[in-house]
Amino acid sequence: MPDYQHHWKDGTPVHLPLGKIVCIGRNYAEHARELNNPVPDEPLLFIKPATSAVHITRPLDFPRNQGEVHFETELAVLIGRPLTRASASEAESAILGYGLALDLTLRELQSKLKDKGQPWERAKGFDGACPLSPFVSAEKFSGAPIHFTLDIDGNRQQTGDTGDMLNPIVPLIVHISSQFTLLPGDVVLTGTPKGVGPLISRQTLSLELEDLLFVETKVV
Ligand code: ZN
Numbered sequence: 001m002p003d004y005q006h007h008w009k010d011g012t013p014v015h016l017p018l019g020k021i022v023c024i025g026r027n028y029a030e031h032a033r034e035l036n037n038p039v040p041d042e043p044l045l046f047i048k049p050a051t052s053a054v055h056i057t058r059p060l061d062f063p064r065n066q067g068e069v070h071f072e073t074e075l076a077v078l079i080g081r082p083l084t085r086a087s088a089s090e091a092e093s094a095i096l097g098y099g100l101a102l103d104l105t106l107r108e109l110q111s112k113l114k115d116k117g118q119p120w121e122r123a124k125g126f127d128g129a130c131p132l133s134p135f136v137s138a139e140k141f142s143g144a145p146i147h148f149t150l151d152i153d154g155n156r157q158q159t160g161d162t163g164d165m166l167n168p169i170v171p172l173i174v175h176i177s178s179q180f181t182l183l184p185g186d187v188v189l190t191g192t193p194k195g196v197g198p199l200i201s202r203q204t205l206s207l208e209l210e211d212l213l214f215v216e217t218k219v220v
Contacts, residue, residue, distance in 0.1 A: 004053040006078065006185065007134040008097070009213055014078070014135060016096075016185030021048040021130055022176050023074075023103060027165050027191025034194045043167050043175050046120055048103070048130045048189075056102065056131035056207070060199060061220045063126055067108025069199050072192035073150040073158045073207060076101040077169060078135045079186045083177040091173040094182070097135030100148055100207045100215065101189050104129045107198070132187065133207065133215045140212055150195070151206040158195035165190065 006014035025044040026032040032039045062069045080096030103124065110123035145163035149156060162169060169190060176182060203219045 004050070004055060004132070006132075007055075009134045009136050011134070014097075014185075016078075016080070018050045018053055019183050019186045020050060021053065021101075021187045021189060022046075022180075022182070023048060023124070023189040024167060024172060024191045027167055027172070028160075028193045029164075029166060030194040031192050031196065034196070039166065043172060045176060045179065046124065048125050051127055052125050052129040053187075054128050054131050056100070056133045056215050056217050058131070059218050059220045060102070060104070060131060060205070061128055062104055062199070063106065066106050068106075070105045070107045070196045071150070071199055071205065072103040072105060072196050073148065073160065074101050074103050074189045074192050075146060075148055075160060075162060075169075075209070076132060076135075077173070077188040077190060079173075079182045079188065080184050082184065083173065083182040086174055086177040088170050088174055091170050091177065094173070095138045095169070096184075097137050098141060098146065098209065099133040099135040100209050100213065101133070101187070102131045102205075103189055103192060104131070104199070130189075131217065133209070133213060136209065136212045141210075146210060148207065148209045151208075152203050154204075154206075157197065158193055160193040162190070164193065167191075
């Protein structure tokens with residue numbers, strides 16, 4: 001049974017339930033290109049269920065026999081207020097914290113679903129498909145572009161800079177809230193930069209968000 005609960009970096013719980021995880025595909029042009037996907041003209045949204053969330057420090061586990069599972073390192077935004085058709089200032093003031101997530105993806109299954117024009121949930125919504133780090137209070141961020149990295153077994157694999165996003169964070173939240181209401185405790189995943197690849201047993205993944213958060217996890 002999933003037993004995920006949001007936490008702050010200092011280990012204290014965030015007293016908000018996780019409802020849904022709203023994700024954007026292809027928010028970095030170079031990542032869209034590495035998968036030979038066109039860059040969409042409006043945000044490509046999908047939702048991972050709350051049951052996909054796990055604490056990132058747990059050994060990463062995922063379905064077997066359905067092809068490769070890819071990691072996608074993403075900046076995660078913790079929503080603190082209800083947002084329905086929000087303005088930019090409402091969206092900005094609803095950001096409670098930032099963390100890091102892995103948008104785990106059964107890539108071969110996703111390709112098959114895409115080819116058939118079917119939804120992606122089976123490829124992206126399985127139990128454990130959304131490892132989430134603790135969150136750092138939004139007050140610690142100045143509003144400048146945010147940087148994050150993923151190292152695998154000590155080698156740099158992904159480098160993210162929110163300045164490279166096709167849909168920056170606040171306009172993205174505004175857009176999401178024009179499509180469906182966001183509630184306190186919901187999380188927005190803001191897309192992955194290039195460098196995605198398959199998880200392999202016993203890899204060690206080290207994720208860093210500015211100099212504010214460092215988490216490490218292992219593949220089962
Ligand atoms: Zn993603």
